[in-house]
Each structure stands twice: as C-alpha cells, then as structure tokens.
Amino acid sequence: MVRLLALAFLIFLCPELSRAYDIVLISGGPALRSHERFKVNTHDRYWGNFVDSALARVKELRKEFGPDDKITWLVFRPGYIRRGIEEKQDYLKILEERGQLHGLTPIYFDDKEQLFTLLRRNGSPEKPLIARLEYYGHSNKKCWMFDYSNRVDGGAIEPLVVHVDDLENISGSSFTPNAMCVSYGCHSGEEFSQRWRMVVGRPMVGAVGKTDYSAGGMPKLSEGKGGSWVY
C-alpha cells in the first residue's frame, strides 16, 4: 500500500513517468548490385544489412525499456522495391515476415519529408515522445543517404538525403529530455552527430570511420581504420 502511494506521488510530481515512450529504429535502403558489382569498395552484397541489424537490436531494447514502450520500425520502402526488381524478389514481403518474428510491423517512408512527419511528436498517446532513435543505413559525415547507389550510381537523390542542413526539420521537443540517439552509418561521428546535438538538442553517438555490417547482427567499426564511437 505504501509502495502504491509512493508511486502515485511520484507520478503526480513527474507525469512523464506514467507515459509510454517510443523507440524509433530507422532502416535505410540497400544499393543496387548493378551499380556496385565491379567496384573495389563494393557495398551491400546482401540486401538485408539494415533490416537484420535493426531487428537484432529489438530483443536488447525490449529488456532495456518498459513493457509499455513501443518500438517503431521505419523502413525506406523504394530502396527495397528497386533491389527486389533487380533480383526478382519481393523483399518487402520478406522483411515484413522477419519483422513479425520480432513483433514489429514496418512503417514505410518514401522520402525525407515523410520521415520528418513520422518523427514529429507531441507526447500524446498517438504520438508519444521518442526516448531512443537508432539509424541503420548508408551515411557519410554530412548526411544519411537512404538510397545510396540505388537510383544513381555512387550517390543519393536529393529528396532522399537527410543532410545536416535539413536537421532543422527535426524538433527537439519530439524527444524526451534524456533521449539518446545513435547512428550506425559510416562517418556520422565526424560531423553529423555534433550538428544533431546542436540543432536537435539531443546527443547522438556516431562512428568515426566506417561501420561494417558484414558479420551480420549489429554493425561494428571497420577493423584497421582506427575508428571510434563518439558523441
């Protein structure tokens, strides 16, 4: 009885304790093999790098956060459609099946404007604040590239790139005060993380150097490059 009273008192003092939060996982799209096949630094031999790594994280996140907290999985749809056409596979169906195994249904976005809309939160039960955000996909020190080497060889189309100059579209009020963000793309820690903290107002962990998805599961820093994770 005393415990219940103490809990009610705490909720009265700090109403945020009673709310469920959102954990957002973002999966970018894979490159096309027709663009990458003969390159020295080839990318995405496997189509599902950014799907598998995001899903591998789900079990850990469920332990870390409360049972009421929701995991939202945002997936860049056009990249998987084009790669599926190239390899004559229905990758959307496959990734939906994999998501179901972890109790997740992908929410698709087709460009960065849609992503910004999905990240706009007001703390209501329909749009809970984001307590954690993680990005799995192609990036460099300046931006996230959802369709790297997909529509054009070796680059990404303008509406499908979140450049550091676009970060003003992401509001810090959509996040909890102690929210943590991580970018598992390459080189994010060299500039993107710092600009994120300055503009969005929440810390972001990013890699100095390249990240490597080749072992499956969570990405690691590429060996031999002297990389590190930084804020």
Added chain:
Amino acid sequence: MGVLISLFLLFSAADLCLARPLPTRDNGDQPTAPEPSTNTNAPAAPAGEPMAHPEPKEDEEVRKPVPEKVMRATLPAALTPARHGDTSGSYLIGQRTLVEDYCGWGWVRKEGESWNKGRWIAIEYDPKACPAPHSFLPRPGDDKDYLYKLYGEFAPYRAYEPQADVWVDVFLIRGFVSLGPAKDTIRRDPPHHGSSKPNRFAERGANVR
C-alpha cells in the same frame, strides 16, 4: 637537238601527246562501251559479250581491315546498341568518364560546344524504357571514353556525391545513339570542394558487405 627529240616523241607516242577529243553534247548522252585497253597483253573480249571484270593480280594490293577498326569491333563496347530508346528531340553529347568512388556517369555538353563548358552528370534511368548505355556491357566501365548522343532532360532534383560533398546534376535518359570511341580522355576533375578532390576520401564508402 631538242626539236628532234620532241618530234620523235610526237610520232612514237601520239596517244600520249594528243589527247582524244571530248565527246560532244549530242553523242555524250548515249552511253558508249568503254574503250578497249591499250595493253596488248590483256586478252581481248569476244565481240558481242559483256566485258568481264578483270581478275585482281597477285601483286595487286588488297584492302585489308585497319587494325584499329578490328580492335574497335572486338571491344566490349561494341555490344552497346547503335541506337536505343526514344531518340527524338534535343540531345547532348556525352562522354563516359569513370572516376573511382565518385557519383555519376560522365561529362555532357551541347553540340558544337567545347568540353570546357561541359557538365558532370549522374544518369538516372528506367530499366524498362531505356537503360544506361553501359548496362548493355559485361562491365560498367567497358565503354570508358565512348561518346554518345544522350536524349532526355535534366531532373528537377540533384544527386548527392558523398565523397566530395557536392551536388551533381541528374539526367533522366530517354534514349541514346552510340558515336564510338572519343579521340581523347577528358582530363578534368569532376566537381569537388577545394579541400576534397575526387578519390581523396576514396575509402569513405558506405557500409561494406
């Protein structure tokens, strides 16, 4: 003495010295049979039969294919169709240029302009309507330094080049005409910031697997 020599030549080689009169307008309209050769060794054609083509002699030079043309015909780029897709309307001259780890297809310019005014482009294509020229080849770099007429238009958006942190123009290709190998390689760097020339950050790819 000189006069004697001239007279001797005049009598001995009258055909050489005195040209036959040109046919007049009246008889020039009617086709005439070719004059028989003055070469007495040649076999005379029987009267009433058409003239047969002379057989090439053994010592006569036969035209052989130029090695350069043979090489061109066997290049992998010869697999590219001469014309493909919708080739109506305006076009740009494009030269395929490869820069390792750099976004894009190559240089384009307007017809008649020099390459100094060229623009670096990335090509976006619909595989069903018109694939990019190099997609017909075994390897994408097989048509390096080949010229094309590119039909299409520039996209309203640009492409991000991650190595040099610049934006490049996107060309939506509708069709192309292959013009064969270019005379020279374009020795000009694609767009880049002053501190980040192409290939400077070549190891900066995205995620490998």
